Amino acid sequence: MTIPVQHQYADDLRHCYGCGKNNQAGxxxxxxxxxxxxxxxxxxxxxxxxxxGYVYGGLLASLVDCHGVATAAASVAPPGxxxxxxxxASLHVDFLRPxxxxxxxxxxxxxxxQRGKKIVVQVEISTLDQVRVQGEVVxxxxxxxxxxxxxxxxxx
Numbered sequence: 001m002t003i004p005v006q007h008q009y010a011d012d013l014r015h016c017y018g019c020g021k022n023n024q025a026g027x028x029x030x031x032x033x034x035x036x037x038x039x040x041x042x043x044x045x046x047x048x049x050x051x052x053g054y055v056y057g058g059l060l061a062s063l064v065d066c067h068g069v070a071t072a073a074a075s076v077a078p079p080g081x082x083x084x085x086x087x088x089a090s091l092h093v094d095f096l097r098p099x100x101x102x103x104x105x106x107x108x109x110x111x112x113x114q115r116g117k118k119i120v121v122q123v124e125i126s127t128l129d130q131v132r133v134q135g136e137v138v139x140x141x142x143x144x145x146x147x148x149x150x151x152x153x154x155x156x
Contacts, residue, residue: 004030005070008083018066031070038071038109044101055099060133063107064093064123068137071109072119089118090138099132117141
């Protein structure tokens with residue numbers, strides 16, 4: 001299997017709660033790019049519950065987000081070079097039917113279009129042979145200022 005997209009980001013940019021290799025408390029989403037499509041699997045844990053038997057929608061939105069952004073980044077990376085870090089410019093999620101808690105989720109993503117530097121990605125989450133969630137992510141290259149230390153808020 002290929003190295004996950006998120007493991008190919010620069011080491012100091014691998015802290016994302018959803019997909020960061022350096023965030024042991026995070027979800028550890030791992031996207032694999034085959035040149036046409038991003039693919040991943042994820043098994044929700046018991047604490048990802050909404051109501052008994054079903055996955056929390058916020059978790060599903062996080063999966064759409066991180067998988068979509070990673071797919072965008074992988075789609076523009078020259079072969080054999082580091083994958084650039086992208087961030088979310090826009091996120092839209094449609095919950096088509098309840099997602100059961102327990103079975104493995106299958107994530108698929110593909111590029112819909114490129115608008116300048118921004119990339120529009122379509123994402124689907126399926127389980128038990130049914131698409132449960134559809135989403136669209138607009139991903140943009142990470143601003144250079146995000147790689148800098150945040151400045152303290154001014155005091156009054």
